[in-house]
Amino acid sequence: MQSLLELRHLKTLAAIRDAGNLTRAAERLFLTQSALSHQLRLLEEHYGLPLFARKTAPLKLTPAGDKLVQLADLVLPQIANAERDIAKLREGEAGSLRIAVECHTCFDWLMPAMDTFRERWPEVELDIVSGFHADPVQLLFEDRADLAIVSVPEAESGIAHLPLFAYDMVGLLARDHPLATKPFLAAEDFAGETLITYPVPDEMLDLIRQVLKPAGVNPKRRTTELTVAILQLVASRRGIAALPGWSVQHYLERDYVAARPITANGLRAELNAAVLDDRAHTAYLQDFVAIVREVCVAELPGIQLIG
Amino acid sequence: MQSLLELRHLKTLAAIRDAGNLTRAAERLFLTQSALSHQLRLLEEHYGLPLFARKTAPLKLTPAGDKLVQLADLVLPQIANAERDIAKLREGEAGSLRIAVECHTCFDWLMPAMDTFRERWPEVELDIVSGFHADPVQLLFEDRADLAIVSVPEAESGIAHLPLFAYDMVGLLARDHPLATKPFLAAEDFAGETLITYPVPDEMLDLIRQVLKPAGVNPKRRTTELTVAILQLVASRRGIAALPGWSVQHYLERDYVAARPITANGLRAELNAAVLDDRAHTAYLQDFVAIVREVCVAELPGIQLIG
DNA sequence: GGTTTGTCATGACTGCTGCTCATGTTTTGG
DNA sequence: CCAAAACATGAGCAGCAGTCATGACAAACC
Numbered sequence: 085m086q087s088l089l090e091l092r093h094l095k096t097l098a099a100i101r102d103a104g105n106l107t108r109a110a111e112r113l114f115l116t117q118s119a120l121s122h123q124l125r126l127l128e129e130h131y132g133l134p135l136f137a138r139k140t141a142p143l144k145l146t147p148a149g150d151k152l153v154q155l156a157d158l159v160l161p162q163i164a165n166a167e168r169d170i171a172k173l174r175e176g177e178a179g180s181l182r183i184a185v186e187c188h189t190c191f192d193w194l195m196p197a198m199d200t201f202r203e204r205w206p207e208v209e210l211d212i213v214s215g216f217h218a219d220p221v222q223l224l225f226e227d228r229a230d231l232a233i234v235s236v237p238e239a240e241s242g243i244a245h246l247p248l249f250a251y252d253m254v255g256l257l258a259r260d261h262p263l264a265t266k267p268f269l270a271a272e273d274f275a276g277e278t279l280i281t282y283p284v285p286d287e288m289l290d291l292i293r294q295v296l297k298p299a300g301v302n303p304k305r306r307t308t309e310l311t312v313a314i315l316q317l318v319a320s321r322r323g324i325a326a327l328p329g330w331s332v333q334h335y336l337e338r339d340y341v342a343a344r345p346i347t348a349n350g351l352r353a354e355l356n357a358a359v360l361d362d363r364a365h366t367a368y369l370q371d372f373v374a375i376v377r378e379v380c381v382a383e384l385p386g387i388q389l390i391g
Numbered sequence: 392m393q394s395l396l397e398l399r400h401l402k403t404l405a406a407i408r409d410a411g412n413l414t415r416a417a418e419r420l421f422l423t424q425s426a427l428s429h430q431l432r433l434l435e436e437h438y439g440l441p442l443f444a445r446k447t448a449p450l451k452l453t454p455a456g457d458k459l460v461q462l463a464d465l466v467l468p469q470i471a472n473a474e475r476d477i478a479k480l481r482e483g484e485a486g487s488l489r490i491a492v493e494c495h496t497c498f499d500w501l502m503p504a505m506d507t508f509r510e511r512w513p514e515v516e517l518d519i520v521s522g523f524h525a526d527p528v529q530l531l532f533e534d535r536a537d538l539a540i541v542s543v544p545e546a547e548s549g550i551a552h553l554p555l556f557a558y559d560m561v562g563l564l565a566r567d568h569p570l571a572t573k574p575f576l577a578a579e580d581f582a583g584e585t586l587i588t589y590p591v592p593d594e595m596l597d598l599i600r601q602v603l604k605p606a607g608v609n610p611k612r613r614t615t616e617l618t619v620a621i622l623q624l625v626a627s628r629r630g631i632a633a634l635p636g637w638s639v640q641h642y643l644e645r646d647y648v649a650a651r652p653i654t655a656n657g658l659r660a661e662l663n664a665a666v667l668d669d670r671a672h673t674a675y676l677q678d679f680v681a682i683v684r685e686v687c688v689a690e691l692p693g694i695q696l697i698g
Numbered sequence: 699g700g701t702t703t704g705t706c707a708t709g710a711c712t713g714c715t716g717c718t719c720a721t722g723t724t725t726t727g728g
Numbered sequence: 729c730c731a732a733a734a735c736a737t738g739a740g741c742a743g744c745a746g747t748c749a750t751g752a753c754a755a756a757c758c
Contacts, residue, residue, distance in 0.1 A: 087474060090397045092716090107734060119717055121736060126716095131477050138735075139725070148477050155473040159466050166462040167394060170438050170455050399745090414705065426746050428707060433745095445706070446754070 094156035171367030177207035184220035247391030271299030278323030330384035401463035478674030484514035491527035554698030578606035585630030637691035
């Protein structure tokens with residue numbers, strides 16, 4: 085008769101509420117759908133009440149399920165706060181988090197993540213390393229940054245990589261562009277076009293490194309600093325571009341430009357946080373990574389948490 | 392790196408704080424001391440900090456341990472509330488809890504327990520069945536009571552017994568009574584004395600049923616309704632009595648009377664809650680039993696939870 | 699001071715249970 | 729109406745939370 089409820093169950097329930105179905109919730113919790121189904125069945129048997137109205141999408145909560153989800157929303161943050169406080173006891177409150185970014189579009193989610201971080205770790209000095217840097221990892225060694233957002237996690241001694249998320253790059257075209265009729269863009273399709281990119285070295289452009297260069301395709305180029313400028317150029321038929329799907333969702337919904345997958349299998353990219361090895365276990369660095377993952381999985385469409 | 396903390400740990404920590412040491416805390420949780428020691432070690436490894444200052448009695452909390460205990464005090468009641476709410480969803484809020492008591496001294500703890508119950512289940516009609524009843528279980532069948540506090544759990548079809556706690560009866564003597572020099576009271580010691588009891592049938596008096604009757608001892612008798620009157624009579628050398636140890640702690644501390652164990656092994660007694668079989672799973676009845684146990688283990692000296 | 703008593707720590711072992719895997723059933727959406 | 733997606737279910741397994749037995753240590757007690 086004693087309570088079978090554990091924090092694990094509350095985490096599951098909150099995840100199901102957030103994800104809308106068992107399968108996606110299971111992914112976020114790094115469990116199988118089966119595990120959640122078993123958990124739910126046990127809880128429902130224990131309380132003698134259904135927690136979700138099945139056979140409806142999105143899953144709808146019964147009053148009992150709602151009670152438990154509310155409980156989760158109340159309790160889980162309290163747990164997280166207490167554990168942060170303990171980490172502060174262990175490591176001290178102070179410290180600095182200077183973030184180096186090599187990806188222009190990252191500011192979209194970096195800002196809300198930094199806001200949350202600032203609330204939770206008010207004593208940690210938070211900053212973005214300004215200016216563009218070809219090799220942000222170098223800044224870690226020079227003690228000019230504490231964490232770098234990088235796409236390719238190159239194994240390097242002294243550096244640890246904490247995975248953030250993976251996503252697909254999409255090719256962007258004017259809505260009436262001839263290529264927009266194709267189901268996907270192949271390397272050759274770029275040959276006769278002008279490619280619009282950020283002004284960064286080629287190695288940092290996933291499209292060039294993984295698709296065009298291997299195929300020996302070398303289109304005309306044009307660069308600009310701002311995402312919105314790239315979109316504007318594409319829409320006005322001055323060229324085509326490749327950007328992360330999540331960074332242009334807003335424009336696609338408004339039919340400002342058209343989007344197509346790149347290659348038949350898509351062009352997969354990922355983002356990682358790089359930190360110095362010996363700081364990889366620092367609580368506030370780990371928590372920042374967790375916050376970024378939370379923010380991004382909630383806000384960015386079409387991304388997958390990795391690691 | 393993810394949180395290893397579960398509600399189980401919070402319950403353990405709160406119990407250790409309440410009990411003052413691992414051994415007693417383990418008893419209350421129905422676990423072994425070893426289990427708690429292992430739990431603690433794991434938590435301390437996980438957080439990289441000690442939670443208790445060992446080698447001190449009573450165990451003293453470190454700041455980190457204090458954080459977690461505070462968390463437990465915050466979270467566990469929220470959990471309990473939510474689970475009560477779910478029980479109300481399942482069974483409805485209404486119902487009645489009419490309590491029949493055969494034990495005069497029980498009112499000591501019954502009142503605070505009822506106060507707590509009233510807070511948690513405001514919709515349940517709460518009452519004590521007034522007047523004295525030789526067979527309170529009969530009241531359950533007659534639907535004049537919902538729960539009876541009884542000492543001997545006689546197996547009876549249709550009745551379920553929920554264990555409360557066990558304790559030792561103590562023999563009470565005037566401070567200068569000759570028997571007060573003995574390490575314990577034997578059956579024969581009562582032969583020449585006047586025995587002061589509540590005015591109830593002999594079968595309900597543990598001393599008579601378990602000690603005097605088997606030994607064929609039949610002392611002079613005197614009865615009174617009130618515990619304080621029994622104490623007064625004993626103190627003024629009009630006789631001796633046997634009462635639960637927890638019910639006279641107050642008087643013993645003030646040296647109002649002397650107390651001795653009854654028989655070499657003591658005279659063990661216990662209290663149970665009797666309810667109708669088919670209501671044994673009703674949430675508010677079970678919760679009342681849980682409240683009584685909580686109140687009593689916290690307030691009454693020398694009792695042991697049973698079941 | 700040595701013995702006793704109460705308490706916590708530790709290591710070996712074990713049974714439970716919470717998970718995965720494989721598969722069946724139901725629901726959804728084109 | 730069919731294919732695809734999502735959920736349910738049962739079997740099997742591994743990890744771990746617990747017990748048991750014992751050791752280490754401190755305080756209490758002649």
